[in-house]
Amino acid sequence: xxxxxxxxxxxxxxxxxxxxxxxxxxxxxxxxxxxxxxxxxxxxxxxxxxxxxxxxxxxxxxxxxxx
Numbered sequence: 001x002x003x004x005x006x007x008x009x010x011x012x013x014x015x016x017x018x019x020x021x022x023x024x025x026x027x028x029x030x031x032x033x034x035x036x037x038x039x040x041x042x043x044x045x046x047x048x049x050x051x052x053x054x055x056x057x058x059x060x061x062x063x064x065x066x067x
Contacts, residue, residue: 038064
């Protein structure tokens, strides 16, 4: 690895998650409930499934367009 790559890697840190963002998300309560239910169902489905993509542990994402 070259010096520039090592310098960049020195600034990598853990992600700081903000758990309260969803409470402040500016959509109607009914939409929030729908989003939360979809995410919870996806997590449960993902843990119950033995699905493996071509790359182990990949291919289990959930993509949604919030418009």
